[in-house]
Amino acid sequence: MKKAKIIINATNLTRMVLALAAVLSLVAILLVVSRQGKTEYAESAESKTVVVVAAGDTLSELLLAQGLNHNDVNTIAAALKKDADITTLRAERDKLEFVRLDDNGPVSKIVVVPSPWKQVELTCDNTGNWNCNVMDVERDTRAVFKRGEILDGDSFYLAGQRAGIPAGILIDVYDLLAFEMDFERDVRAGQKFWVMYEENFSDGKKVDNGHVLAVSFEALRGNVKMFRFKKSDGTYGYYDENGNGAIKSLKRTPINNAKITSKFSRNRKHPVLGYTRAHKGVDFRASTGTPIPAAGAGRVIARSYNKGHGNFVKIRHNGSFETLYAHMSKFAKGVNVGTTVKQGQTIGYVGSTGYSTGPHLHYEIIKDGVHVNPMTVKLPAISNLGKDDKKKFIEYRKILEQGMEQLEKSPNMYIQL
Numbered sequence: 001m002k003k004a005k006i007i008i009n010a011t012n013l014t015r016m017v018l019a020l021a022a023v024l025s026l027v028a029i030l031l032v033v034s035r036q037g038k039t040e041y042a043e044s045a046e047s048k049t050v051v052v053v054a055a056g057d058t059l060s061e062l063l064l065a066q067g068l069n070h071n072d073v074n075t076i077a078a079a080l081k082k083d084a085d086i087t088t089l090r091a092e093r094d095k096l097e098f099v100r101l102d103d104n105g106p107v108s109k110i111v112v113v114p115s116p117w118k119q120v121e122l123t124c125d126n127t128g129n130w131n132c133n134v135m136d137v138e139r140d141t142r143a144v145f146k147r148g149e150i151l152d153g154d155s156f157y158l159a160g161q162r163a164g165i166p167a168g169i170l171i172d173v174y175d176l177l178a179f180e181m182d183f184e185r186d187v188r189a190g191q192k193f194w195v196m197y198e199e200n201f202s203d204g205k206k207v208d209n210g211h212v213l214a215v216s217f218e219a220l221r222g223n224v225k226m227f228r229f230k231k232s233d234g235t236y237g238y239y240d241e242n243g244n245g246a247i248k249s250l251k252r253t254p255i256n257n258a259k260i261t262s263k264f265s266r267n268r269k270h271p272v273l274g275y276t277r278a279h280k281g282v283d284f285r286a287s288t289g290t291p292i293p294a295a296g297a298g299r300v301i302a303r304s305y306n307k308g309h310g311n312f313v314k315i316r317h318n319g320s321f322e323t324l325y326a327h328m329s330k331f332a333k334g335v336n337v338g339t340t341v342k343q344g345q346t347i348g349y350v351g352s353t354g355y356s357t358g359p360h361l362h363y364e365i366i367k368d369g370v371h372v373n374p375m376t377v378k379l380p381a382i383s384n385l386g387k388d389d390k391k392k393f394i395e396y397r398k399i400l401e402q403g404m405e406q407l408e409k410s411p412n413m414y415i416q417l
């Protein structure tokens with residue numbers, strides 16, 4: 001194991017850069033690149049007009065207002081469609097920048113910014129043709145590390161916010177941990193967790209957050225750890241410490257952060273029917289209309305109504321698993337018997353149809369025709385690593401852990417990716 005090379009860059013006093021260049025480039029995942037300055041078009045005579053697209057604006061109107069003719073409009077619209085896949089402008093979001101060589105001259109360049117990470121430049125050559133050039137905006141991605149602890153009466157969400165983890169990242173963390181944890185029963189005061197995630201910067205300013213790189217939670221049934229890793233085929237996945245696939249074929253809790261109001265049991269007094277009968281699933285409290293995501297990829301084999309379940313959907317997954325979702329207020333559009341669904345795709349909305357005392361999701365997992373406890377059933381992983389990737393993963397994981405150790409000592413540092 002090579003030792004990470006640590007370079008402290010003191011140019012930024014508030015947040016120093018911790019670079020793990022040598023080893024990281026070896027693994028080819030975390031790579032510190034030396035960036036070349038981009039050419040700036042900043043001649044003093046140039047004039048720029050920035051137009052923010054407003055509701056009701058059309059491309060042709062905006063272009064004509066800048067003195068372009070109908071021929072230009074058609075050519076520009078065609079180029080945007082062909083080269084940049086832009087067919088409509090989004091009000092309050094898209095910006096157009098018109099560049100003239102001098103104040104009164106014709107527009108010679110148009111810059112469209114469809115996302116913080118993409119810039120589209122249209123330039124007019126001296127024959128009057130418009131050329132379209134799509135460029136990725138350079139992003140400087142940094143990994144930050146946050147550590148938190150559950151306090152008395154806390155939820156993971158509150159503890160995460162207190163630890164300074166942004167809401168979007170917390171939602172991603174929920175999504176990941178929901179494969180392994182039951183937030184209702186597994187969260188206790190004193191439990192510690194940490195999250196390492198990406199922040200994307202452009203020109204020194206933070207633009208957005210990226211992916212969760214690693215997460216750890218001291219769950220009751222053992223420490224849950226997941227690491228994001230790029231396989232040799234170029235795809236990313238999450239793996240546990242030993243390199244086993246962490247993303248399971250099914251989620252134990254389809255709705256994030258939903259409280260369990262009734263557990264799986266072979267013997268329970270039914271709240272509506274009054275007599276004792278098995279509760280073949282788990283109930284999650286959620287308000288009417290909350291989207292219900294498919295717990296795993298599969299094919300819809302039932303979309304129907306019965307007295308007990310109300311509106312329900314049943315999905316057959318790969319292997320021997322089926323899942324059922326009951327008491328829906330309505331089904332999602334386009335979800336019918338035979339529809340193929342992805343993991344996480346909305347199949348319906350929470351309601352209280354059938355035998356139900358209030359809005360909730362009743363969720364069942366059926367394995368080989370037998371109802372099983374969603375919270376404890378052993379679920380197969382979607383992807384496991386091959387032998388070579390597993391070896392690389394272990395190396396990579398060690399490097400990440402070294403990085404985290406450094407960040408732990410200096411919480412205001414980050415690792416440049």
Ligand SMILES: [Zn+2]
Nearest residue numbers: 281282283362
């Ligand atoms: Zn139920």
